Amino acid sequence: MRSEMAKSRKVFRAMVLLGLVALSALQPHGGLWAAEGYSQTAKYIFYFIGDGMGIPQRAAASAYAGKPLTVDTFPAQGVTTTAAADRFITDSAAAGTAMASGTKTKIGFVGLDPDLRPVKTVAEMAKEQGKKVGIVSSVSIDHATPAAFYAHVPSRSMYHEIGMALVKSGFDFFGGGGFKDPEGKKSKAPQGNVREAARAAGYTLVDNRRDFMALKASPGLKVIAVNPWLQDSAALPYEIDRRPEDISLAEFTAKAVELLDNPQGFFLMVEGGKIDWACHANDAVAAIQDTLAFDEAVRVALRFYEKHPRETLIVVTGDHECGGLTLGFAGTKYETEFNMLKHQKVSFQKFSDQVLKEFRKQCGDRCDFEKIKPVITAHFGLKFTGDPQTDPLMVKPYQEAMLREAFERSMAAERVKSDDPQTYLLYGDYDSLTVTITHVLDNNAGLAWTSFKHTGAPVTTSALGVGAELFNGYYDNTDLAKKIMSVMGLAPKVVQMADAA
Template identity: 90%
Template sequence: MVRAKKVAKALVLFGLVALSALQPQGGLWAADDYPRTAKYIFLFIGDGMGIPQRAAASAYTGKPLTVDTFPAQGVTTTAAADRFITDSAAAGTAMASGTKSRIGYLGVDPNLRPVKTLAEMAKEQGKKVGIVSSVSIDHATPAAFYAHVPSRSMYHEIGMALVKSDFDFFGGGGFKDPDGKKSKAPQGNVLEAARSAGYTLVDNKRDFMALKNSPGLKVIAINPWLQDSAAMPYEIDRRSEDISLAEFTEKAVELLDNPQGFFLMVEGGKIDWACHANDGVAAIRDTLALDEAVRVAFHFYEKHPQETLIVVTGDHECGGLTLGFAGTKYETEFNMLKHQKVSFQKFSDEVLKQFRQECGADCDFEKIKPVITANFGLKFTGDPQSDPLVLKPYQEAMLREAFERSMAAERIKADDPETYLLYGDYDPLTVTLTHVLNNNAGLGWTSFQHTGAPVTTSAVGVGAELFNGYYDNTDLAKKTMSVMGLTPQVVYMAEAA
């Protein structure tokens, strides 16, 4: 037994070494003195958007995504400096600057030396710069392009770094700690600092749509409804008075366009959050929302094909999504996913909350059945052999148990392995509902966290051919530098000297 354990440990170590060796180490990924430069650069990042997320979104609509039609298609690895499975801070830093960093680090290398980002380089070139995200604008991925801090949780300091960046356009979610309540050294109010720095702040769709390109204009635009953690709503929950990711992108292009060109990073951040919760429909809908934003950029490219580069990638995969499930064997039925009407977040925060209030002390499972059918399409009567939306007995039993836990307001803890594997850190009934619906459609999940699976990178325009092949996420930044007319290398900032 002891010898078997030693052998197993050795095999694991060998596997990790082999995986490390398989990480691309560079090569023909970029070019000094690249013969052409792009005046306009778009970088789209689907947070948590791995290969299966894109494929699921395409299967859901029955047609290729816009990004699937791009001429350049590559595979990108995502490991951090200190862990095979990355987080958004380390991944964002790699894509923004070309250097590996540690988990949680933003805009700095593993030794905490600040590294210059593509956005900062573009600003130095005289380009205008825009940052858009469907999550809070001080979250890890957007912050990786303008902040240099040892922890992604330093939201107040990140917000102040946003103001000091002097970038021209920020849009999407809000700020998580504008007053510095969680900071050890508060610096005042972020929004007040932004106004003092000359930023125009808008937080409603009417004023947002009325914005016009004018000299010296700097904008911070926040969606009127911040659904959770200062983020925009999931696309499936978006109202008419909310601003879509495509609309943020379109307005950014309008306001940033100028003779020197621009750099625009757009993040679909809630793809990741939906995948953490194993909500396939919410993830698919947010992937499609990002693709609609890409379509805005593509229309711009069609007018400026000799001056524009569009790159679309993911920072990592999330949830271990599989296109196939043991219970359905070779069968899939993606159309049934269209019966889901709300995200896991809205179902937990609004639908279940209202149900509890209305049923009072008599919250019986029979009463929740029509609510489940209305929001997820799952049925409790009929023939499961002919209608995959009809629950099988074991599935109804799973929902009954999860319902009891939810009504008891039970919070699942990560130190309880058995229940964590069932529900993660989410409401038991809600996550069980998404699991059952996803499984019946032929989708499976292996994790409530990120995975180390590679992601797809797609490109069109000037220098797009550089993005073919197999390469690391740090190379993605260096390829972009090549097309910006810069030497593809990590650039350390003056503070580190």
């Protein structure tokens, strides 16, 4: 009996030892995420945020491209939760604040905790360390996600105040979209003109490709660079609609790196903001192409990393999923055909704003469904003659009925009201014909949508470089900021602005 007990104790001790070895193997190699910071520090930090880019958005973009995304090849891969302080499904303001500062906050709050106290961001901390700081976004530069890195306001809609906070931040480079309320027309307390204030603060403002490409690094240079065409809400055009004279997200990123590079290092946040907007409208192709454009911007950072592998950290994540994108549709059962998505030539935005507008102008009072069919085929590839059994681009009879009804609503310029549940479920707040076309195309390709809003699904985080192993595993979005703080050599904690004075 005693020998059996002794044998059991030996087995138990062996199991405990093996468990401890296994746990130690799971710890980050080369350092720990501890109160005093990571054992190594990164001189250069890239923080990429795909707005609305959940796991299905990344997977769909990879399938569409026929190869893994750049971010899929990174050695560290984690899963990140996204809930806000007061709602399971977050918005970009609460999510951006969590990712920038490490604190949960309420929906709509920017740079504030739930009690309206300002919290310091990793970008502001980097500036205090002597690093240069850059913020790039494909949406307006005063939108929720970029604002979360430099502004502290109780409402994400305070665009004028956010613009003024941008000027006061002293950050070295802002690039992408423009300002939504530069003159304070929608503000209760206008503070002047944001652009004039920026010039007075020493910023160089450029709004065309030639001047943008001519920018060269120089001592004290601070830049606000805006794309020449702002398609909607002061944002860059969707990648699918981008013209040769427009500046891509990758080009904004490359110029930021060129201008920010210096002996003290830099912090650069890049947002792919229109992934989210395309998903709100249930336009899979526009979302996919913006995801690929975002991934191309990540490749810019990767090339920089290859020159500075021991000094650089790249973190790529999303703030939330949007649209409830599903990689599978009941109508196609197990079948998917991503190649058919490549027949779409324009975004929902361009089709609604330009193509349909011109169509209505030309047909006048004689707009009928037969006339719109060739227009739909030309811009989305969907066909109205042929065999649906052999050609996935063929519109099925029930789909044509849906398109006809949506066409009648669209030609009548009907505004879909969100308080009408039945019509809202069909069209959201978008043009009825346009969103029905993208639904039909996406469904026939084997994709579907469950929402016109965000969802609570976790997102994927990928990392490469100094401290990348910290980003393996399953963790909350507040931990992203804390892990980055740690790799910056700082204590990974929420910092109240008053406490950091």
